Amino acid sequence: MTRIRVGLLGIGTVGAGTFTVLKRNQAEISRRAGREIAITVVADLDTNRARSIVGDDIEVVSDAQQVVSRDDVDVVIELIGGYGIAKTLVLAAIEAGKHVVTANKALLAVHGTEIFAAAARKGVIVAYEAAVAGGIPIIKALREGLVANRIDWVAGIVNGTTNFILSEMRDKGLDFASVLKEAQRLGYAEADPTFDIEGIDAAHKTALMSAIAFGIPVQFDKAHIEGITKLERVDIQYAEQLGYRIKLLGIAKRTDKGVELRVHPSLVPARRLIASVEGAMNAVVVHGDALGTTLYYGAGAGSEPTASAVIADLVDIARLQGADPAHYTPVLGFQSASLNAAQSSLPVLPIEEVVTSYYLRARVSDEPGVLAKITTILSEHGVSIDALLQRESDDVLGEGADQTDLIILTHRTREGTMNDALASIQSLPTVLGSVVRLRKEELN
Ligand code: NDP
Ligand code: HSE
Numbered sequence: 001m002t003r004i005r006v007g008l009l010g011i012g013t014v015g016a017g018t019f020t021v022l023k024r025n026q027a028e029i030s031r032r033a034g035r036e037i038a039i040t041v042v043a044d045l046d047t048n049r050a051r052s053i054v055g056d057d058i059e060v061v062s063d064a065q066q067v068v069s070r071d072d073v074d075v076v077i078e079l080i081g082g083y084g085i086a087k088t089l090v091l092a093a094i095e096a097g098k099h100v101v102t103a104n105k106a107l108l109a110v111h112g113t114e115i116f117a118a119a120a121r122k123g124v125i126v127a128y129e130a131a132v133a134g135g136i137p138i139i140k141a142l143r144e145g146l147v148a149n150r151i152d153w154v155a156g157i158v159n160g161t162t163n164f165i166l167s168e169m170r171d172k173g174l175d176f177a178s179v180l181k182e183a184q185r186l187g188y189a190e191a192d193p194t195f196d197i198e199g200i201d202a203a204h205k206t207a208l209m210s211a212i213a214f215g216i217p218v219q220f221d222k223a224h225i226e227g228i229t230k231l232e233r234v235d236i237q238y239a240e241q242l243g244y245r246i247k248l249l250g251i252a253k254r255t256d257k258g259v260e261l262r263v264h265p266s267l268v269p270a271r272r273l274i275a276s277v278e279g280a281m282n283a284v285v286v287h288g289d290a291l292g293t294t295l296y297y298g299a300g301a302g303s304e305p306t307a308s309a310v311i312a313d314l315v316d317i318a319r320l321q322g323a324d325p326a327h328y329t330p331v332l333g334f335q336s337a338s339l340n341a342a343q344s345s346l347p348v349l350p351i352e353e354v355v356t357s358y359y360l361r362a363r364v365s366d367e368p369g370v371l372a373k374i375t376t377i378l379s380e381h382g383v384s385i386d387a388l389l390q391r392e393s394d395d396v397l398g399e400g401a402d403q404t405d406l407i408i409l410t411h412r413t414r415e416g417t418m419n420d421a422l423a424s425i426q427s428l429p430t431v432l433g434s435v436v437r438l439r440k441e442e443l444n
Contacts, residue, residue: 003036004318007073007098009064009089010080011044013187014103014130016053017303018077018310029311033318037311043067064089069096075317077310078102081191087111094118094126101313103130103306106195109204109220112211116331123325127313132205133158133282135305136298137312142212142286143333149288151213153253155443158205160188160280160301161196162228162248167278170236176229188280188301198227199248199263206250209284210261213252215334215342219261222348226264235361235436238391238407239267244359245275249441258347260354267359267440273297274443285443293443352416357386359409361436362425366404370430374406377428381421384411403432409440 008015019039022029030036043064044050050060061067068076068089076093078100080086086107093100095118102108108115108128119126129139133156142151157163161183168179180197183189188196195201207220228248239246244267253260268275273295277283282300287293299305320328330336364370371390378385387409410418418437426435 001035003038004033004074004314004321005038005040005072006075006077006314007067007070008039008042008077008079009067010078011042011050011053012079013303014306014310015042015044015077015079017305017307018079019054021304021307022311022314029315033315035318035321037314037318040072041067041070065092068093068098073098074321075099075101075314077314078104079310080104081106083107083110087115090115090126091118094122094124097122097124099125099127099317101127101310101317103128103310105131105201105204105208109207109218112208112218116336119331120336125317125320125328126331127316128208129313130306130309132208133284133296133298134160134300134302135308136282136284136296136300137309138209138284138296139212140312141294141296142209143329146286146288146291146294147333149290151254152287152289153251154206154209154213154284154286155249155251155253155274155441156206156209156284157247157274157277157282158250158284158300159196159199159202159248160282160299161190161193162199162202163277163282163300164188164280165197166228166231166236166246166248169233171278183280186280187303197229199225200227202248202250203263206252206261206263209250210252210259211339212333213286214254214259214346215332215338216259216346216348217339217343218332219348222261224262224264224351224354228265231265232436234405235359235438238361238389238405239359239438240270241391242267242359242387242389242407242409243270244268244440245270246438247275247277251441254346255349255355257353258349261348262351262354265438267438268443272443352414352419354415355412356415357410357412357440357442358418359407359436359438359440360422362406362408363403363432364406365430365432366402367430370428371406373428373430374408374425377424378408378410378421381413381417381424383413383418383421385409386411
């Protein structure tokens, strides 16, 4: 069979890994694909560095625009990143009738609907396994392996940088800034690390997973997003004492009223497997009605792990080359005509309508009646208490200490109700500073 000719746009961390793995495992990959997959042209702004990676036998150009419409390119891999030139190049490649592989979750989360529609019109594939959880084949699992199931929820650690930061801060007592620098050095972090630490990258990925899990359009703009920058070490410690780990979770959950789509630090029971996921590793838990709970674990970032997913997409395309587009796996796993109808029956819920349990920490004056006032307010709002702890944290100990921390775990309640209760608690003169509120996910 004729070989597949690939134009690679951007040979940075993931691009270089893709080139290396494809070259190293070429024979095996060709046997799997049924034909040779050859990168024939590479476009990168830094042509000298690109040439030092690919050698003299492969064409290197600086202008990616000229690659996307060439007759001698069958598939375009976009590994530049961002919404700017990447979007122009992806749409131009589709327009020129090329299949596209991308790891660019930001692009697909924000412009996916437009890009997928363009691809459907031209009868080409847009493949994006590497865009969610790096090397873990979660797109394939959700879109193909779990098709028999009605998916109830998906919850994942889908950002390696923040998981690495949380792990290092807890284990080694390192400070936030130095761990972030290390994550950048290791190639995990986005070009703009704000995307990582503010939860935006995880929300991009969770919005994509929610679309595939429930058959709704990608709605990143409706996701509730909180990162880890406001998380305090003392809460990580208290959570441990209560038997929980704090993880930045991306959650997509189907409820009777609609879909919860949220990213925030969450307390997870320490006994759950996902609580043990450390460093830059990712893990996604999926609950389907037939199979129950499954866990997908692996490297969510890095050069060769991400390349593994990029090449898996290339092989899928190589196997389908020449097939009728009607036989392609639907881009979001559901027939595209059904997506908009599902959107009205499964709207993304505002955060106030989310129902979950909570971890609350109030720093209070250590005097009689304080606890009673707080528990009374919770009770008046119908919030039921699950566990309660009083601790003197290191920074309030010492001579004349007259403050203490009250930590309360609640049962499930509506976020809007919790907001009202917290506003009342916050107004008590004996409550010092802002009450910390974290959400707790049992994942059972
Ligand atoms: P890098 O920044 O390492 O690589 C991007 C490359 O694209 C650089 O070599 C850059 O060149 C080049 N480039 C920039 N603009 C252009 C242009 N106009 N034309 C041609 N080349 C250009 O990024 P990553 O490899 O880390 O990420 C690539 C994509 O993969 C992103 O969408 C990212 O979100 C995604 N991703 C990354 C993962 C990771 O672990 N790193 C994991 C999963 C997904 P120069 O350096 O000279 O600017
Ligand atoms: N910045 C991302 C992360 C890369 O840290 O997980 C993988 O998408």
